[in-house]
Amino acid sequence: MQAQTLEGGFANPPADAAHAFRGVMEAMARPGTLHQLAGATPPAPLSAAAGAVLLTLCDTETPLYLAGDADCAAVRAWVAFHTGAPLADAANCAFAIGTWQALAPLSGFPVGTPDYPDRSATLIVECDTLDTKGATLTGPGIRDSAALSLPDPQAFRDNAARFPLGLDFLFTCGDRVAALPRTTRVR
Amino acid sequence: MTEYNFAYLDEQTKRMIRRAILKGLAIPGYQVPFASREMPMPYGWGTGGVQVSAAVLTPEDRFKVIDQGADDTTNAVSIRGFFERTAGVATTTHTEEATVIQTRHRIPEVPLREGQILVYQVPIPEPLRFLEPRESETRKMHSLEEYGLMHVKLYEDISRHGHIATSYAYPVRVEARYVMDPSPIPKFDNPKLGDCAAIQLFGAGREQRIYALPPYTQVVSLDFEDHPFDPSKADHPCGLCGATNSYLDEVIVDDAGGRMFVCSDTDYCEARQAQGHRGKDAA
Structure with missing residues (x-):
């Protein structure tokens, strides 16, 4: 087994995961805000933030889809x-997990069922870039409006229409994360 | 054995709760099922809130617990002590200083700010439960947005009492979609649910449900055009600090019918008294 496989996890899992989760939760609760996720060094092509999200939220109970280049031996x-x-x-x-092109x-x-809308995937x-400019966001978690660089605004409008x-969605770039729940209205 | 994992729960349990919290935030007002654990306290003592708090706490947090507004009641003291011991977090009784506040049945009087998290202990998360006991039916009613029964209940209140007699756990509609039980907070607190700067998380341990309100979410108390929602309170000033805009507890002070009204939020009342405000019953 490669040494790289064994390394790159959280040094202090309870505290590191707690910090990472607070970042992810703040991102999901306040769409259009950027948060730092530190502590994970996953193999390429995964970003540090994506690695931290996986370590914080995924375990034996969560089927994971590796899309495109993320589906490589090192990541597996x-x-x-x-x-x-x-x-x-x-x-x-x-x-x-994957790039926007790979996930399409x-x-x-799965988008959930009317009885259980929570049984839906988190992408x-x-x-490559993640910025607080671009498409205009409104909705729960946003006081007036926010902005986020989204790969394809129309796809998120279609997603929100199914609410x-x-x-x-969680967007990761380097060690930063932002989120877009299904409630956010994209203009 | 003296050592616990940080915040008592094992990491796999926390991941499960954290996933439920994220889905709750993504679907405001919808009750997300979760695999509630046995906690070292009985159901009904805030096990849902404790599990949510354990999943969101970081070592740097400052933790506050209130029970009916008070920091010094049994439930509040024991849960505060629980996390001091198992998470080593700093605690406080001051609302402004706290980053995570676990609450039973009140929202603090001082407006919450960004960066704070309010964790509610919830006994019965399903607002329709007393109207329809079958989970299979209430789930269908939520999915079909079929809330007529709740309006009938409020209407029957009016026809019987002349006004909507529900005074706590007053149902709300979140973002014009899900009807939600705000936990047994007095309806006086309902207006603070909407447009709140803090993240609000609701945990029901026995009923195994988590739900959430992201900041600045639209929350409307159910009412009728000719019977608008009225966030009423006892029509008195606080006997200790003189506040006229806080929620009051009625305290019986002797066996001759004597009574006084005091702020239910003890931290708010003490802060006002420290600023020199005095009510008519202040010593």
């Missing part, structure tokens, strides 16, 4: 060792 081994998350296809995953089409992911979208069904 790292995910298996650090989280134990079973790998799944898009239709059966709880979490998915969004129609293949971790790896971005209460829908997908939730």
Whole structure:
């Protein structure tokens, strides 16, 4: 087994995961805000923030879909060792990770059911740039309006139109994370 | 054995709760099922709130617990002590200083700010439960947005009492979609639920549900055009600090019918007294 597989996890899991979760939760509760996620050094092509999200939220109970370049031997081994998350296809995953192009089409992911809208996938979208400018956001968690660099605003409008069904998104870039829940209205 | 994992719960349990919190924030007002754990306190003593607090606390947090507004009641003292011991977090009784506030049945009088998290202990998370006991039916009613029964209940209140007699756990509609039980807070606190700067998380341990309100969420108390919602309180000033805009507890002070009204939020009352405000019953 490669040494790289064994390394790169949280040094102090309870505290590191607590900090990472607070970042993710603040991001999800306040769409359009950026938060730092530190403590994880996953193998390429995963970003540090994406690695921290996986360590904080994924385990043996969460089927994980690795899309595109993220589906490589190094990432598979790292995910298996650090989280134990079973790998799944898009239709059966709880979490998915990859670039926007690799994750498309969004129609293949579970969006929940009317009885259980929480049984929907959370997509971790790896971005080259992540900025608080671009599409205008309004909705829960946003006082007046916010802005976020989104890969394809129309896709998020379509997703929001299905509320209460829908997908939730985490955007990762380097050590930063932002989020877009299904409630956010994108203009 | 003296050592606990940080904040008592094991990491896998915290991940499960954290995933439920994120889905709760993404679907405001919807009750997310979660695998509630046995806690070292009985159901009904805030096990849901404790599990949510354990999942969100970081070592740097400053933690406050209130029970009916008071920092010094049994429930508040024991939960504060629980996290002092198992998480080593700093605690406080001052609302402004706290980053995480666990509450039973009150929202602090001082407006919350960004960066704060309010964790509610919830006994019965389902607002429709006393109207429809079957979970399979209430789940269907939520999915179909079928809330007529709740309006009928409020209407029957009016026809029987002349006004809506529900005074606590007053149902609210979140973002014009889900009807939500705000936990048994007095309806006086309902207006503070909406447009709140803090994140509000609700944990029901026995009923195994977590739900949430992101900041600045639209929360409307159910009412009728000709019977608008009225966040009423006892029509008195506080006997100790003289506040006229805080929620009051009625305290019986002798066996001859004597009584006084005091702020239910003890921290708010003490802060006002420290500033020199005095009510008519102040010593």
